[in-house]
Amino acid sequence: MQHKKLTLLAAGVLVAGGLLSGSPASAGEATASMLANTCAGCHGTDGVSAGPSMPSLAGMPAGYLKEVMADFASGDRPSTIMQRIAKGYSESEIAKISSHFAAQKWVNASPGPNLKNGTMVDSAKAAQGEKSAKKCGKCHEDSGRSIEDDTPRLAGQWTDYMRIKFNEYKDADLDMPQPKKMKKQIDKLSAEQLDAIAHFYASQK
Numbered sequence: 001m002q003h004k005k006l007t008l009l010a011a012g013v014l015v016a017g018g019l020l021s022g023s024p025a026s027a028g029e030a031t032a033s034m035l036a037n038t039c040a041g042c043h044g045t046d047g048v049s050a051g052p053s054m055p056s057l058a059g060m061p062a063g064y065l066k067e068v069m070a071d072f073a074s075g076d077r078p079s080t081i082m083q084r085i086a087k088g089y090s091e092s093e094i095a096k097i098s099s100h101f102a103a104q105k106w107v108n109a110s111p112g113p114n115l116k117n118g119t120m121v122d123s124a125k126a127a128q129g130e131k132s133a134k135k136c137g138k139c140h141e142d143s144g145r146s147i148e149d150d151t152p153r154l155a156g157q158w159t160d161y162m163r164i165k166f167n168e169y170k171d172a173d174l175d176m177p178q179p180k181k182m183k184k185q186i187d188k189l190s191a192e193q194l195d196a197i198a199h200f201y202a203s204q205k
């Protein structure tokens, strides 16, 4: 499924996409880090995001990454470019890549190495967001730091990336994979409240 909102992410990716040349493995079996290197053009070295609209993958749960890649490949998860990429790997390669990223250390986007491209955390907004995010904490525990098998980390993620996700989650035309309870909560929040929540999670170390 193509969608106008998703093209936002794709725009930042066109240049990096040039790095995608040919298949990742040439001879014999590709190692996990060889495979993961093919993601670096967009998701940064070892999954530490290189730009504000690109999610960091370092330290994300392996189970979540595997599921997300399978959903991209099948088309269950709307994407601009990830379907084509995910389809290029076997199940066992995806498992290797997922474990590789899961084993990396999470690095906060803010004030991480790439913040110069992204939105600075606004502490007044972050304080507002903390209140609105109370219910989110049922799943995104420990102020978004907890990483369980199917729940991605939010603490230290890009504000900009989270804003893009909120627009996707709210969009009735996009069938985004998301828990029903989360959808209900997000639908009730205004764009301003969600913006504050994004600042709150981004501010967490």
Ligand code: HEC
Residues within 6 Å of the ligand: 006, 009, 010, 013, 016, 017, 020, 035, 036, 038, 039, 040, 041, 042, 043, 055, 057, 065, 068, 069, 078, 079, 080, 081, 082, 083, 085, 097, 152
């Ligand atoms: C050409 C740029 C590009 C490359 C290379 C790339 N990605 Fe992505 N990735 C994206 C974009 C853009 C998105 C947002 C979804 C979309 O629009 O396709 C994304 C989203 C994701 C997500 C979803 C994260 C989340 O929390 O929602 C995962 C997981 C992911 N990519 C994994 C990978 C892996 C693993 C590789 C290497 C095998 C890879 N990507 C290579 C551009 C890229």
Ligand code: HEC
Residues within 6 Å of the ligand: 055, 133, 135, 136, 137, 138, 139, 140, 150, 151, 152, 153, 154, 162, 165, 166, 177, 178, 179, 181, 182, 185, 186, 189, 197
């Ligand atoms: C019932 C549990 C639950 C609740 C409540 C919940 N979430 Fe989530 N959240 C999830 C799960 C599971 C995912 C992963 C969905 C997927 O992509 O498969 C997710 C994904 C996300 C993502 C995307 C992260 C990424 O890396 O792509 C954001 C942003 C997010 N949630 C924010 C929120 C906010 C803000 C709230 C409260 C308003 C909230 N969530 C409430 C379980 C929950």
